[in-house]
Amino acid sequence: MKKGFLLTLLIAAGIMTSLSGCAEKTVPATSDETVTTEYISTTVPIPDGPVGIVASTDNNYSEDTTAMGVVPDTSAETTSETTVETAMEVTGKQGIETINGITYIDGVLIVNKTYSLPKDYNPGVDATAESAFKKMQSAAASEGLNIYISSGFRSYDYQSGLYERYAQRDGYAAADRYSARPGHSEHQTGLAFDLNSIDDSFAETKEGKWVAENCHKYGFIIRYPKGKEDITGYMYESWHIRYLGVDMATKVYESGKTLEEYFGITSEYDE
Ligand SMILES: [Zn+2]
Secondary structure, eight states: OHHHHHHHHHHHHHHHHHHHHHHHHHHHHHHHHHHHHHHHHHHHHIIIIIHHHOOOOOHHHHHHHHHHHOOOOOOHHHHHHHHHHHHHHHOOOSEEEEEEEEETTTTEOOSSSSSSOOOOOOSSHHHHHHHHHHHHHHHHTTTTTOOOOOEEEOOOOHHHHHHHHHHHHHOOHHHHSHHHHHHOOGGGGEEEEEEOOOOOGGGSSSHHHHHHHHHHGEEEEEOOOTTTTHHSSSSOOEEEEEOHHHHHHHHHHHHHHOOOHHHHHEEEEEE
């Protein structure tokens, strides 16, 4: 078989050679290839690389700016959101900005499964949030209701131990539905509080209902609302409130959206 093939080749070569000029053209053809290779190796690698990357970053940026402006919330897919973040970090323009490893959107500190806090971020309970809570607590008390903070600020290390205990008890996948991994807990901001019983029964109490209806007036939102687990990354937590300030909390409350939907961001762990 191989011999036959070789013969065919030889015959073909013979025919080629026998055609006038063809044999000579075979040589330039080969050298053309060489030229092409040289062309590629000299022009493509270095100059085009960086230029191409810079150009496409610019494109991504303008596309994403448009996307952010036109479609602020729900349609922001993981991909565009990720690029937005990168672009914002690079350009430092409004929107998402990262300062000392802390993410802000329109000035609002964001912590969820996508955005984490540095290990050494250890601010304690936020004084403004605490005094807002006290105001809310008094208002509730005047209606005969008793609300109190059961869990406020939690450090990275504390959260680490807490999450690990839950994970050992229920498995990591289950723990991820209700407990944040260290660095991803909103409690590390000092702006989040767990109220009263810290369990599902709170939603059905007078206090729970009052908090759901009124907390925005004092600057808080129910951070993980019912039926939004796929968006916030957490099960419904009627007891977990997050301080945003009255204006922002009222806007978010009235929008009927989660914080993730309001800002058009995700809440997903990398892995
Ligand atoms: Zn909480």
